[in-house]
Amino acid sequence: MSDHDYRPKSKVGQWFNDRLPLLTLANHLTDYPTPKNLNYWWTFGGILTFCLITQIVTGLTLAMHYIAHADMAFESVEHIMRDVNYGWLIRYIHANGASMFFLAVYIHIFRSLFYGSYKSPREIIWILGIIIYLLMMAAAFMGYVLPWGQMSFWGATVITNLFSAIPLVGEGIVTWLWGGYSVDNPTLTRFFTLHYLIPFLILGLVVLHIWALHVPGNNNPVGIDIKKPSKDTVPFHPYIVIKDGFALLMFMIVFAFFVFYAPNILGHADNYIEANPMVTPAHIVPEWYLLPFYAILRSVPDKLLGVVAMLSAILILAILPWLDTSKIRSAVFRPLYRQFYWILVADVLVLGYVGAMPAEGLYLLIARVATAYYFLHFLVILPVLGFKEKTLPVPLSITEPVLGGSPNLAAARNKESKIE
């Protein structure tokens, strides 16, 4: 990195920076050479940072009014909605913010899948991302329990019961998680504690995620290694800052639409009924962002194997860099992978749809086929494709295709070295 020789202009700046090199860090972040061809799919990292901060700020303010007790939680949420100044706004931002967070993270993940951003040398960035994603799911699940409505209670019951599938120790683990013989007050108070903790763990992991990113630098739509800094890069500020900022504003319009015009459309009406351990709602479904995994869970008729399949569906992503054997990163130059990519996208959407439907008849059949295909994609298609696929010629630099160059190695290398 070229910023080691950075020196602040002012005397005070120099004095401070010699003692704590924060200004060097700021300079690194401003000058950070970024591929000049990043498209709008690359703006979701910034959008996700915004989502995290939004959840932390609104969450802290909600915690000032919320009461984590089985007898009072439901009422305290209604108190927030009706009595607290702008409580409705803060809660709707927080509740819909979770959905927006997942919307952005899914786009972010599928961008990585399309452009091969998880491949060497970016495996650690990818794995950190998967851990963040897992923590997001844990935080979202526990947050959904806090209003102590019917969906909160029964969602908590069903999800914690997943652990009872573990042979021998399963029941003991579930009792330990509950702090009792059913989901009750001890469960609520510990979920509140963990729900409060996890965002800060995510924040720490985001710092590592960005740190790991800044070592090799960004991948780009062409998916090739580029020289940094060079004619293929632009400094992060102002080029990427303004692009991220514009995309963020567009994203906030969508966000605001949900908060102000359809604040409950992504939730379930049953959660406005207080938790009742005697009655299970007729149709239990998790929040939309967990539906594909829920569909996988239900498509397996065996309890333990269903849980194993669901967890594998997530954890398989962690070893993706080694399952994909192709050396070419971007799907732009992988004509076959590009088609399988879109089939996978459709497959996950289908899983999400059947996850919301009752698990019977045709829906169950579709869920089973889609589940099988999901694993087939990662375990068979990706490894084989790397050997079988005839990829298109990859340009040597980002600038090259723009200048109309052919994949002529010698000519392009000459061109590169002259400009350097």
Added chain:
Amino acid sequence: MSEKKTKRRDFLFTATTAVGAVGAAAVVWPMIDQMNPDASVKALASTEVDVSSLTPGNTLTVLWRGKPVFIRRRTKEEIEEARAVKMEDLIHPEKDEDRAKNPEWLVMLGVCTHLGCVPLNDKGDYNGWFCPCHGSHYDTSGRIRKGPAPWNMEVPKYEFVNANTIKIG
């Protein structure tokens, strides 16, 4: 540095690590165990239910340890149906005679053994219970017949204190 001094440092290193590890383990256990059911939760171990108002063909649902317990006064047809089932047709083979000592009364946890939902009365393909969450069907003895649940609904420890009162737990 003499050899003797190095040996002393090695000893200190090993001893410190060993004592530290034991100390850490001793502190970790209370931190884990505090999450297990506390004394006040365990104290709610049994409950007594008056079943005098229950007529045949009806179910009473009571809360015991935060979980619903179904008390069903079964009709003759239900008992016959439950007792006529062959063991080899069952996913989790249990005789109805063992599940309901007094055939008229079926007492069991109203908790689906799949993921813990409360099954619905008088529903499903076997005239017993049906779990709306993931589609498990139970028969008139609360035994799993179809669906993802692995076991029959659990029969808790209970006894008739007198003709009209059941003590659960």
